[in-house]
Amino acid sequence: MEVDKGKGEAEETRKVAEADRDTVTLKSSDGKLFEVSKEAAARLSTVLAGMIAGGSIDDNGTDLKQIGSEALENVVDYCNKHANSIPSAALISSSISFNTAPFKEPEEWERKFVDRLSHDALFDLVEAANFLGMERLLDVTCHKISEMMKGKSPDQIREVFNIKNDYTKEELEEIRQELAWAFYDD
């Protein structure tokens, strides 16, 4: 839902004013503007909820300097999709403690939402979700990442995530001795 910056400034101002009632405009680190449902943003992001409540939302685009446009587009897309989906019972009780509560399974559309992302986009999205305090989106993205690791050897994980093996020979030998039982296909 990127706002087309090619249009005249007057039109953009009008759009923003119109949006004042039920959407907020967010600005990515590279200056792109996105509109998101105010209700969904406040419900899904503790950071945005705080900004909305505290009146620090800028009608011309609230600066989110830490978030690139691709990640912000995904965040906004997720919020808007969420606003349109019927919340399931599992989603309503979000007040349980972060660390001890059983994880809520991603809904089908949420799975699809993260499945289509490239690894880089997933990385940026999980960091954006973390920055914005979006517990549910963190659940969904971290679930996806953990699924990508399950049952894989360290070599396979390095390959999937494009990570360099930075251990020295000695360290690798130490790890191998300590954890040899847990490795296979390695």
Next chain:
Amino acid sequence: MAGTTSPPPSWSDIPLELVGLILRRLPALADRARFAAVCRQWRRAAREVPLPAPLPLLALPDGTVYSLPGSKPFRFPGCVGYVDACGDWLAFSGENGYFLKNPFSHATVALPQKFRVQDHRRRHAGDETGVRWMEMEDHSNRLTMYKLLYCSPQLVAAFIRIERSTRLAVCQPGAGSRWSVHIGWMFSLSVDMAFHQGKLYVLEESMETLFSIDISVDHGTCDPWVSRVRYVLSEIPSAIPVARNENVTVKILYLVELDGALLMVRRTMHCIFLPGMSIANLIGGNEFKLFRVDFQQSKWVEVTTIGDNQVLFLRRRCSRFIPVSLEEMPGDRIIFLDNDDEDHSWYKVVTSDSCSVYDMRDGKVSAFPPMVSWEQGPVPATWLFPQG
């Protein structure tokens, strides 16, 4: 965070709090271990973030382990040849007696070889405690030890079976100390024990009786000993249904700690006596009932759920509640070994064993992955509960 023009992000730089969120979703110890082996930063992160305990390993006596939930079989050399298990400790019997070894950290704890019993014949009025001890001699042939319980670095407890009786013994770890065997109280052959809020409890099967154990410590040697066995509470009014005809019900009791409460798990199985046979055939029908100790009112209170976020891994000698996520493994279930009973040798000898799961919500029993069965040896399979 990268903008569109920044270089692609590196997964090795993932923030610590996200590592925690990801590792939480990897309940299998093997997956956590492999995560930590990927690169230095991940290894450091995996060590730093506090995590709930991983799911246990299922260890078979031949050294094969399964890292739950459902995995390929691993060879775990540190597990070969154990005789008993307790939490993340395995007990081995070596030339110099029993010792405990942690197969993950490789820590080893020697256990005493010598046993002492209270000498009631010579009570000295002038003695501070009035207790005299004598060495137990020539115990090796007629004494077996089972259910080692590592309570604290100062206290290990075990049941000692001498001929047809069961005694409680305690010691402080270390080759130089001694087991103090309590002979004042003779338990039946089927007992379980648990360490709960700094106190040792013993559950006796025949009467469903719970005892608390007072431990005293020698001033000189710091050797612990059982100074008193206190009756806490007894039989549940609604007892096991009376067996009809040739059908009998076999009962196994377990004592487990859960969230600051002490629980008795009563497992019942149905057996049938075939004509002319002195041993019974198990015909299945596992049922479980849980009872919490209400210390204030001195009674057992039935517990019908252990919660959606927990499962109970049950084994006669080594049981524990483990937190689970709904997704990985639904909660409110008991995972048990089918033939988890070295104490009842009177029913038909079964040669193979496997895991099953009991759902607290509907009482149904189903097979539990890994769908393996194994030959029963002199030592049964066990859960191993790593600290994470």
